[in-house]
Amino acid sequence: MILNKILRVKQDSILNLLSNRLVRKFFVSFKIYLYFRLGMYKTVSEIAYKGNNFYTNFAKAISFSAIGNREMANYYIANLLDKYKNRKKKQKEKLSRMLNPYYPELSLSILENVGVKDTRYFSLLLALDKEIKIKTQEIRIPEDWLFYLNLYNTQSSIPLPVKQLEYLNGFLNDYQLEKMQLINQKRELNVFNLTCVCRKIYSENLPLVSILVTTFNSQESIEYCLKSLLLQTYSNIEVIVIDDNSTDNTLEIIIDFMREDKRIKLISLPYNIGTFSAKNIGLQYVKGEFVTCQDSDDYAHPRKIEEQIIPLLEDNNIICTVSDWIRLDNKGNAYSRFIYPIMRHNPASLMFRKEIVLNNIGYWDYVRIGADSEFYERLKLFFGSKSVKKIRKPLTFGAHRENSLMTSKDTGYDSNGLSNIRLEYWEAWRKWHIHCCKNKQLLKISGGLSHRPFSVPKEIEVDLNLVKKSIKELKLYY
Incomplete structure (x- = not known):
């Protein structure tokens, strides 16, 4: 009974449970599953456990897969599939889904074992370069459009950009979003070959939205990023670009x-301090009641700002909105490290009420990677999950590039799981959140730059003195 309640609890309540002394001391299996729910895979792998609880063994299996220890992952997965043969099909499907980014071969095997042969199954076949035989294309859910886009690219010697666009627009149409056009119909579908013009709504008397864009050697992408923002249907915006040297x-x-366009402002930094430190500097100059961000290699659908601000204008209890995205490579393939589904939560999409958020939880963490996830979770912890409105629409197209911060072996993800640096940082801020909940301390990162609230890997730590120098020596272009 207790475990069933824990399985359904929201993440902001999980921290309170982990702060409970009785749970920490006596309910080891519950504790393991709670840490797993928080994505603390390294911590889960380090806690000794020899029991037979299904969910605890499930947590162990996924966690060892995530950190790249396939030997231990195989041990726990074999136990699960052997001892729990009669478990519901849904639970085995969930095991397969969570193994996708870390162990796709085994994920595919589990789906075959339970007789699943839908888009999930075929997406894994495609990702593993296995033969696919489909007689007719059948679109049952929006995600199917992206699968058939990737299948078309794989099976065509020279994919036609116009045909690629048909699949993408079929996907957008299912979310009642306007179709995209190609800038150049002879070039492949990608983020830098998209455009879309929609009729603007009257927003001059509506609140100003400040959009922070950080750049670093972005000459190949910044043009398309800025064009997408200037074409927004909600036009009462300011775009503050912070160039990171x-x-x-x-x-x-x-x-x-x-x-x-006078809506664009530029802050030029004299030193490279990382995207989140640059955003924190940009926050000092925003004039908008609402703040959001966009990466310099992303393209925003014209409805993005409109779709995300409407819930904030209609309900004062909503503190922030977030939306989804899809990522495209230069050849027109839709990409997700999770393989399926391809449409995912966009960590950079957060739009929030400036004053109440900065006054209560402060700024992004001064690190080079991963601070958007920490900031989002900190916001949910302080204001509660109900203060967040999720817009389940693909409002951003992100560029999937090799050796970006997200795809780099050192700072992102690879075929063996999460990078150690990214995982260490994730665990560090999760532990800080738990500590603050346990001791009733304020979860806030100030702009004072006096000291770090918790330790992080040296590889991603930002020199706060360099940030201070950047603030003093920056150049403003208005």
Whole structure:
């Protein structure tokens, strides 16, 4: 009975449970599953357990897969499949789904074992370069459009960009979003070959939205990013670009845009301090009642700002909104490290009420990766899950590139699981959240730059003195 309640509890309540002394001391199996729910895979792998609880063994299996220890993952998965043969099909399907990004071969095997042969199954076949035989294309859910896009790209010697676009627009149409067009119909479908113009809504008398865009050597992408923001149907915006000491032509491109549209402002930093420290500096200059962000290699659907601000205007209890995205590579393939589904939560999509958020939880953490997830979870902890409105629509197209912060072997993800650095940081901030809940301390990162609230891996730590120097020596272009 207790475990069933824990399985359904929201993440902001999980921290309170982990702060409970009785749970920490006596309910080891519950504790393991709670840590698993928080994505603390390394912690889960380090806690000794020899019991037979299904959910605890489930947590162990996924956690060892996530940290790249397939030997131990195989041990726990074999136990699960052997001892719990009569478990519901749904639970085995969930095991398969969570193994997707870390152990796709085994995920596929589990689906075959339970007789699942839908888009999930075929997506795994495609990801593993296995033969696929489908007689007719059948679109049952929006996600099917993206699968058939990838299948078309794989099976065509020279994919036609117009045909690629048909699949993408079929997907968007299922979410009642306007179709995209190709800038150049002879070039492959990708983030830098998309455009879409929609009729603007009257927003001059509505609140100003400040959009933070950080750049670093972004000359290949910043043009498309800015164009997508200037084409927003909600036009009462300011775009604050914070350049993180680029050495290419990024600054010149931004300045050219500023001459054409006064809504763009530029902050040029003298040192490279990372995207989240740059955003924190940008926050000092925003004038909007609401703040959101966009990465310099992303393209926003024209409805993005409109779709995300409407819930905030209609309900004062909503503190922030988030939306989804899909990622495209340069050849027009839709990508997700989870393989299926491809449409995922966009960590950079957070739009929040500036004053109440900054006054209560403060700023992004001063690190080079992963601070968007920490900030989002901190916000949910303080204001509660009900203060967040999730817009389940693909409002952003992200560029999937090799050796980006997200795909780099050192700071992102690879075929063996999560990078140690990213996982260490995730666990560090989760432990800080738990500590603050346990001791009733305020979860806030101030802009004072006096000290770090918790330790992080040296590889991603930002020199706070360098941030201070950047604040003093930055250049403003208005």
